[in-house]
Amino acid sequence: MSDFPFGFGPPDPDRRGEGEPNDKQQGGADAFNQLGQMLTQLGQMLSQAGSSAGPVNYDLAKQIALQQLGNEGGKRIGFGSQDESGDTAVRDAAHLAELWLDTATILPAGATTSVAWTARDWVEKTLPTWQRLCDPVATRVSSAWTDALPDEAKQAAGPLLSMVGQMGGMMFGSQLGNALAQLGSEVLTSTDIGLPLGPAATSALLPANIEKFTEGLERPSSEVLVFIAAREAAHQRLFAHVPWLRQRLLDTVEEFAHGISVDTSAIEDIATKIDPSNPASIEEAMSSGLLEPRQTEEQQAALTRLETLLALVEGWVDVVVADAVGERLPGADALRETLRRRRATGGPAEQTFATLVGLELRPRRLRAASSLWKLVGDRHGVEKRDELWSHPDFVPTAADLDDPLEFAERLGHAGEMDDMDPIAEIKRAEERERTDGASEATDPDKAESDDGDDQDNRGNDERK
Structure with missing residues (x-):
């Protein structure tokens, strides 16, 4: 397959005939000829790529991804069993992993189905979630470009703006398709990048990719499969039984996207790099700086929250799986470190997020x-550790990751933690707020005199 995305092609060096006028003779007519050529090619590209409503052409993204994966993307491996699809091996590994995880966390099993996916399956099954992740960013970038145009340019462009929007959707679709192809050939599970990309309650492993990952590890493939199945099952438990988590992750991406702004000077620079007769040059110029917007303080705060939340998810899975399989699989420690290094060297997750969302996962946070x-579990027990997921206000913050020891100490001793009911604490805090509000409304003088005591009480509550 060529290096050009679907619908694009290299410039034709012989497109000018011998009888065509030189540059001075062409003058203004050349601009119209080039514009006509560009519009003709655009029409051909749009008709070839199919129609796709929205800021990203997901039909094109899927087509590019599946074409790049080719037949290898549909390959199935049975891990030495008689089942060529690998489903039996995956189900057996998932069942064993779930039994071991029952002893390491209070969260029950979250998956009702365990399946083996090919790389092509992964692309098709996760595309709806990628749409939720990419739409906010693509929408904001597209609107930022339109907003950056001078009014006279908007009026002159007229209906061409809709065609530009379609082409922008194709460019995003092309970028997404290439990223999905890369990810599909490398990811090991449906949650390999820390997000619930696949269908709910479905534990999915990619046997062919796991087989490639196993090469050179000097560990039995069955052992690696169980370890990977345990990580997938732990992710599924967390996303199934922490109902606010999935939406919080997606909402934070939208918060980041809302603040995207495009540098108008960058637009002018990109415009000088575009050859109207060569659509490939348009994609190359756009991809060189389009998804590198200036970050505001609000965006940086949203990125920090997203990075922290993803790190907490991965960190929890890392600890729970280590507790569950550590004494049962001889190579568990080595596999755990291998996966950590896989992230640290800039794996598919970091690259894809950096390209599509502008986010780079920081392995240090993981x-x-x-x-x-690990510290919270050792000091306060597994139950209290997992209860911190019961409400977003209870999970550690970025500052807590900087000083885990202080966070563990702040939670109190194990005896004090036994009396903590997270849901009851939320209700008591809400009740105090309502009571304080009513008291201040009826007796302003008393409210003023009690203000210091209330602050002290609230400080004590927070320390508890």
């Missing part, structure tokens, strides 16, 4: 999160 969850 290790800090693992240390924090």
Whole structure:
């Protein structure tokens, strides 16, 4: 397959005939000829790529991804069993992993189905979630470009703006398709990047990719499969039984996207790099700086929250799986470290997020999160550790990852933690707020005199 995305092609060096006028003779007519050529090619590209409503052409993304994966993307491996699809091996590994996880966490099993996916299956099954992740960013970038145009340019462009929007959707679709192809050939499970990309309650492993991952590890493939199945099952438990988590992750991406702004000077620079007769040059110029917007303080805050939340998810899974399989699989420690290094060297997750969302996962945060969850579990027990997921206000913050020991100490001793009911604490806090509000409304003088005591009480409550 060529290096050009679907619908694009290299410029034709012989497109000018011998009888065509030189540059001076062409003058203004050349601009119209080039514009006509560009519009003709655009029409051909749009008709070839199919129609797709929205800021991203997901039909094109899927087509590019599946074409790049080719037949290898549909390959199935049975891990030495008689089942060529690998389903039996995956189900057996998932069943064993679930039994072991029952002893390491209070969260029950979250998956009702365990399946083996090919790389092509992964692309098709996860595309709806990628749409939720990419739409906010693509929508904002597209509108930012339109907003950056001068009014006279908007009026002159007229109906061409809709065609530009379609082409922008194709460019995003092309980028997404290439990223999905890369990810589909490398990911090991449906949650390999820390997000619930696949259908709910479905534990999915990619046997062909796991087989490639196993090469050179000097560990039995069946052992690696069980370890990977345990990680997938732990992710599924968390996303199934922490109902606010999935939406919080997606909402944070939208918060980041809302603040995207495009540098108008960058637009002018990109415009100088575009050859109207060569659509491939348009994609190359756009991809060189389009998804590198200036970050505001609000965006940086949203990125920090997203990075922290993803690190907490991965750190919790890391600790829970280590507790569940550590004494049962001889190579568990080595596999755990291998997966950590896989992230640290800039794996598919970091690259894809950096390209599509502008987010780079920081491996340092993952290790800090693992240390924090391990410390909390050792000091306060598995039950209290997992209860911290019961409400978003209870989970550690970025500052807590900087000092896990202080966070563990702040939670109190194990005896004090036994009396903590997270839901009851939320209700008591809400009740205090209502009571304080009513008291201040009826007796302003009393409210003023009690203000210091209330602050002290609230400080004590927070320390508890």
